[in-house]
Structure formats: C-alpha cells, structure tokens
Amino acid sequence: MLTAAVLAGCAASPPTSPLAIEISQSSDCVESIENQPAFAPLRLKSPGLGEMTSTHLGDTSKPTPEEQALAREYLAAVSACEPNAQSMLNPQEQAAGRAILTTWHEQEQLYVALTSGRLTWGQFNRMTEALGRRMDRQLRTAMAAAGS
16 A cells, blocks of 8 residues: 555645645545545555565465455555646656656556465565655655756
C-alpha cells in the first residue's frame, strides 16, 4: 500500500504548482481508500513505507484467494486517484511528474503480480520499499534540477 506514502512524501510542502496540487489531491484520494476498513487486511500484510518490519519483508506466504480479490478491489479503487498527466506539463516539473507516474504504474504492476499469485507478500513488500526509495531519489534529483 505504497501509493499514499509515496505521494504523501511528494506533497509534504504546501501546494504551489499544478503538479503539487495534483499530487496532494491524489494522495488524499489514496489515503481515503486505504483508510477504509475493508482494506485493513491488506494493510496488515503490507503496511506503509517505513512501517514494514522484518516479518513483513520476509513473509513467504502467497496471498490467499480472499487477499487476491481484496487487492484487486483496492487496485480498482485507487485507479481513480492516479495523478493527471496534464498537470505535469510545466517543463520544470516534467522529470518529477515522470518519476511519479512511472512509480504509480510500476506499483500497479506489483499489485497485478501479487493478485495473480506470482509474488509472495515478502517479495511484494521488498519491491514496494525499493520502488519507494528509488522514486524518492528521482524526485530529489528532479526537484534539485528544477530549482537550479
């Protein structure tokens, strides 16, 4: 359940640009879905970034059919929260926008792999953490380049 954590990191400062506003709205949307009680079982298996323990990262179990169905429902619900690419047309923010959308789509692919039973929970969690770290680095680089 990375997307909210990733987007929240991007929206930490007050929205001052179309991209920041879009990220803030997307983050709020994802957070409202993740806070729904129906998705609590997913949060137990895959907490937010920075909240995963060695147990989460080393979990060798594959999702049950019920968890697969719930993950598909979650993925369908958060698809409505995807940041709008039109908000990323500002040339100074294009690199950051690309990093955000790329991460979004890669996270979707991780969910597809999880729901099809190709990944264990631990693999999913480790890949999610790695994806979050990579996007954080990309955003820092993009923001530094935009500021210069």
